[in-house]
Amino acid sequence: GQQVMQIPQYQHVQEGEDFTTYCNSSTTLSNIQWYKQRPGGHPVFLIQLVKSGEVKKQKRLTFQFGEAKKNSSLHITATQTTDVGTYFCSPRGGNKLVFGAGTILRVKS
C-alpha cells in the first residue's frame, strides 16, 4: 500500500512564527488528504489534494501537491496556540487512507 514519510516528526515554534510539514512518497499518489488531531482528540479532515501542482488555502493554512504527485506540504503562517496538534498527510491505499506518525506541532505563547 501507499506509504509516506512526514518530516519533521516534531516541531516547537514560538507563537507568530511560520510552520511547515512535508510529506514525501516514493510512488505517485492519486490524491492526498490532510488531517489535524488535537491532543486528546480525534483526527479532523482539513483538505484533499488531487491535481498535480495543486495549491489550496484555508485562512492561514496553505496546502500544496507536488508536480509529480509524490510530495505534499502544509504551511501555517503566523502560528497560534490553537494550531497545536498532530498533522497527518494521508494517501489513499486501496479502499482506505493510510496514516503515518504525523508531525506534532507545539506552539509557545
Add this chain to the structure above:
Amino acid sequence: DTGVSQNPRHKITKRGQNVTFRCDPISEHNRLYWYRQTLGQGPEFLTYFQNEAQLEKSRLLSDRFSAERPKGSFSTLEIQRTEQGDSAMYLCASSLPDRTHYGYTFGSGTRLTVV
C-alpha cells in the same frame, strides 16, 4: 446528524474478557472504517465496510477481532479474549464515496484499557 458517534467512550476490561464497541456513522455515509491508534502513532487501519459488506480487513488483524455492519448503518467491533496489547483508542470513521472531497469524519473513539 451531529457526526459519528461511538460507544462507550472508555472501557476497562480484564485480560481474557470479550468487549464490543459500537459506531453510528453519519446516516448518508455508505462507507465505514475502523482504525486503532496507540500513543504517538497515527491511526492504523483495521477494516472497511461499504454498506453492509466488509470489503477489506487488515492482515494485521487477528481472528480475535470481528466487525459487523448488519444493516449498512451502525457497526460493531468485537475483540475476543482481550490481551494487554489490545489497549488502544479504537476510532470509527465514515465517508461518502471517493469522488467527493469531504474526507473521513471520525468519531471521538473508544479508549480500551486491558488490565
